[in-house]
Amino acid sequence: AQSVSQHNHHVILSEAASLELGCNYSYGGTVNLFWYVQYPGQHLQLLLKYFSGDPLVKGIKGFEAEFIKSKFSFNLRKPSVQWSDTAEYFCAVNAFVDSWGKLQFGAGTQVVVTP
């Protein structure tokens, strides 16, 4: 079955540490890839997206993600986190075989940044 896997359910790190969240998907064809963030008490916001072109995608708030097609991965990175990055992060995939543009979400990773 097609799926989206996020490697870590919880990550705790200190301010200024680097963050990398893993995301793997199992779709074999063309995909669009997304990372969304959900801050406490807020709605999902788009961090970045990959449709085509440069596999290194830069998003808002200093985040970036790299699409590695051979590894079916789309890992999210930030070189130096801040306390305000505490949130839940979701990887999502839209498989082109689905013409509706439906998103399949990973389980999410809860990130806690300590001062």
Next chain:
Amino acid sequence: GAVVSQHPSWVICKSGTSVKIECRSLDFQATTMFWYRQFPKQSLMLMATSNEGSKATYEQGVEKDKFLINHASLTLSTLTVTSAHPEDSSFYICSARGRLLQETQYFGPGTRLLVL
């Protein structure tokens, strides 16, 4: 950026009653809207997909007679939870995708439903 609103933000109702949740795209025309359900500490589960003017397409396991979806215009979709029961208590989130926005979905703030 694109804005999607939901109303109400939270609702408490008695078991057996029906509840309607609205989802609006405020600054773009949403050809497709999606309805999700999110349980505490869990990811979003897609319930259904609706295109303006068409019947909604429901995901496997989602009762279409219980969760009525209407997408009557390019800026409004509604989800009606009919004869709600306590197990329907959840966080319901809509998202919208427009013609010009291609495949990017923009999410509403969600509606928390509590059925007593």
